[in-house]
Amino acid sequence: MPPPIASSPFPAVQVRPNPSKGRSLHATTSFPPGAVILAAQPLACLPTLSHLASRCSHCFELGTPRACTRCRSAYYCDAACQRAAWQSVHKLECKALQRVPAERRGQLPTPVRLLLQVLLVEGIRDGVESLEGHVAARRARPGWRDVELMAMAACSYAGKGVDEATVRKAAEQLCKIQTNAFNWTDEDFTEACVFIQPTLAMMNHSCLPNAMIQFIDGKIVLRAETKLEAGDEIEISYTDVTMPLPKRRQAIDSYMFSCQCLRCRDNLNIYQACSASSNLDLNGLSLSPEVSKVSQLPIITNSAISKRVTTAVDELSGIIRTDEFNDGDIKLLTLRERFQACRELVAVGAWAAPPVPQLLTAISNYFVNKEDYTSALAIQSLVAIECTPYRYPAPFHPVRIKELVHLASLLSNTAPHTAEQMAQSSPSQLTGGGTSSKIQAALREIDQVSTYQMLLLLAKRLAPAGFSDKFKLSLLASERLDELKQLPGREKELSFIERWNTEPQSEWSKDFFQYAVIDPIHRLASLGEELVKQEFGR
Numbered sequence: 001m002p003p004p005i006a007s008s009p010f011p012a013v014q015v016r017p018n019p020s021k022g023r024s025l026h027a028t029t030s031f032p033p034g035a036v037i038l039a040a041q042p043l044a045c046l047p048t049l050s051h052l053a054s055r056c057s058h059c060f061e062l063g064t065p066r067a068c069t070r071c072r073s074a075y076y077c078d079a080a081c082q083r084a085a086w087q088s089v090h091k092l093e094c095k096a097l098q099r100v101p102a103e104r105r106g107q108l109p110t111p112v113r114l115l116l117q118v119l120l121v122e123g124i125r126d127g128v129e130s131l132e133g134h135v136a137a138r139r140a141r142p143g144w145r146d147v148e149l150m151a152m153a154a155c156s157y158a159g160k161g162v163d164e165a166t167v168r169k170a171a172e173q174l175c176k177i178q179t180n181a182f183n184w185t186d187e188d189f190t191e192a193c194v195f196i197q198p199t200l201a202m203m204n205h206s207c208l209p210n211a212m213i214q215f216i217d218g219k220i221v222l223r224a225e226t227k228l229e230a231g232d233e234i235e236i237s238y239t240d241v242t243m244p245l246p247k248r249r250q251a252i253d254s255y256m257f258s259c260q261c262l263r264c265r266d267n268l269n270i271y272q273a274c275s276a277s278s279n280l281d282l283n284g285l286s287l288s289p290e291v292s293k294v295s296q297l298p299i300i301t302n303s304a305i306s307k308r309v310t311t312a313v314d315e316l317s318g319i320i321r322t323d324e325f326n327d328g329d330i331k332l333l334t335l336r337e338r339f340q341a342c343r344e345l346v347a348v349g350a351w352a353a354p355p356v357p358q359l360l361t362a363i364s365n366y367f368v369n370k371e372d373y374t375s376a377l378a379i380q381s382l383v384a385i386e387c388t389p390y391r392y393p394a395p396f397h398p399v400r401i402k403e404l405v406h407l408a409s410l411l412s413n414t415a416p417h418t419a420e421q422m423a424q425s426s427p428s429q430l431t432g433g434g435t436s437s438k439i440q441a442a443l444r445e446i447d448q449v450s451t452y453q454m455l456l457l458l459a460k461r462l463a464p465a466g467f468s469d470k471f472k473l474s475l476l477a478s479e480r481l482d483e484l485k486q487l488p489g490r491e492k493e494l495s496f497i498e499r500w501n502t503e504p505q506s507e508w509s510k511d512f513f514q515y516a517v518i519d520p521i522h523r524l525a526s527l528g529e530e531l532v533k534q535e536f537g538r
């Protein structure tokens, strides 16, 4: 039986039957790239296990929330959040959580906690009812016994009994959660919350998505990633689209379909996927205006090189675990070994091809840990110019905004480097004294404070419209810009920056941006390239 079509409570979107995907969500009007299509309240939302004790279970703000004194497994920032949660879900959920043995309470998997809410709260249960769960197909898969056990545990904690019919229904509800819950990653890209929103759950997946979701101030904000026309299907990505094909397939497998998008069908590498984007021209006012010329790169024009890049990426995805790059203590030797494994990609300048960007970020973090901020800044500039814009061609993508703020943070650490301070500072444990002093010399010639200020203003400009006072990265940028106001003697610079910020499209502003931001960051990026090849390519 075809799934029922629910009417959408949001005028901007409409649910339609879809012959190959069940149902799909469509725009009812056109949207320019970056526009906010809608903002929705989640039907149910929970911090993930690793964030349970650090995020409020009601407003989801990061902080040091206090545990509910009864169940000790929901956390709230204050009495108001606790009261509101008590009214909506926690009154019922708290009793159920108290039935979980104390030693297991903090370990209850997030889908099981969501299932508890589905079992206990009528409104949530009704919202989940019409969602797709692929129950029959999941039942035929090896992990089905675990699904049943989780369902049985949830029924028991919820006080619903564990007879066959009740557990079967709960297992179906768990399947719907697994098929439709969104995993929201915070600004550090760790999974922070899991939520369900029935209308947004109608969005299908594409590895070349035309929309994205952000979680801002407890709301799910749906944004157009490319231009949308009325009637277009809205497609988001269920996984990290910059991963190589085998990894994407693995991630998508849990949604019980195989992706037939152009990126998957033709196994497009990161540069080919970038050149298929309609967002390239939007980069004209970004740090990387040359992204628009991606189709002229040898990686695209020379099919032998292009193929080699795709093959090398697929091979490396089997031998390099990118999660090891998140280890703060990663050793120099490991970084060198991994960099050498990537030499084929580096040799053809395929800096954006995975796992090179993740590796460069780990190298930059390695320098930060050593308090060698100049080297970290040079490597991060390389990432900002050669990696991220090709991976995420929309300059308003949160990853691009985060990078501007990150570059600015690194600049704030290098800015106080006077000649005296530099003479005193130890150039980390590396031997690359030559390149390190070139980076320091380059930094002495840059008006780092102005570059810093303009990167932060750019980050603010790219925030989603209507959410700049809620979006974490623009709040952070505003705070830092306010601190700058106290710096004396910058009247001339401030008047230039003000003019650039009010009329960014004018020829004067473009030249000024080139001079004050693009040229310095590109210079640092080429020194970053020299440094990384010299120190890690040996």
Ligand SMILES: C[S@@+](CC[C@H](N)C(=O)[O-])C[C@H]1O[C@@H](n2cnc3c(N)ncnc32)[C@H](O)[C@@H]1O
Pocket: 003, 020, 021, 022, 023, 024, 131, 132, 134, 179, 180, 201, 202, 203, 204, 205, 206, 255, 256, 257, 258, 259, 260
């Ligand atoms: C979150 S739901 C999306 C809404 C769904 N189409 C429905 O009718 O309920 C996820 C499910 O949609 C289907 N789906 C999503 N993206 C798809 C795609 N690119 N191709 C085929 N099916 C897709 C799969 O069945 C998947 O498990």
